[in-house]
Amino acid sequence: MQKILIVEDEEAIANLIKINLEAEGYQCVCAFDGKTGADLIEEGTFDLILLDIMLPEINGYELLEYVRPMGTPVIFLTAKGSVDDRIKGLKLGADDYIVKPFQIGELIARVEAVLRRYGKAKQKLAFADVEIDVISRTVTKANVPVELTVKEFDLLVELIQNKNVALYRERIYEKVWGEAFMGDTRTLDSHIQRLRKKLGWENYIRTVFRVGYRLEDAT
Ligand code: CA
DSSP: OOEEEEEOSOHHHHHHHHHHHHHTTOEEEEESSHHHHHHHHHHOOOSEEEEESSOSSSOHHHHHHHHGGGTOOEEEEESOOSHHHHHHHHHTTOSEEEESSOOHHHHHHHHHHHHHHTTOOOSEEEETTEEEETTTTEEEETTEEEOOOHHHHHHHHHHHHTTTSOEEHHHHHHHHHOSOOOSOOHHHHHHHHHHHHHHTOTTTEEEETTTEEEEOOOO
């Protein structure tokens, strides 16, 4: 199980992040000040660290100095949204930067994107009653195997890795087909239709008007 450290002095925010990441299958540890954060960083081995910038005792920029030699990915999490702060954070070696207030779905998507970049992608993905093994490229629905083509499989992974995010057709096409989108939506749209049908996901894969598609919990 992947372990994530959350260093955030607003306890309500830290706990909200913890609950949501744990629901996604991550193990989380919270530190509510920079000193505790530094101690935990020294002791523990984390797969990723979410780091607030404005913290009591030791701020996020200083904490990043502790983390950098370890090579652990860091996402800054902060209310400081000015361009200068973003540039500073990224220059210091943060992997990404999320400005508060943020949507929890966006945070999860960014966490997963950074982990993937570090080759720490989850081997198994799940959504509703569908489970995917990314290594063996197998899919089951309610434990029954589902046969997908190569592109249908890649499309499904792309949707799940970005669940609750509206994805532009161009972006999906370029990611899954690996070539520039020339404006012809038929290939992508027909793959989406087949995926909906094979998985019974008519209610989960939503069409977003003038944008593309979004995989969404049908609650
Ligand atoms: Ca703070």
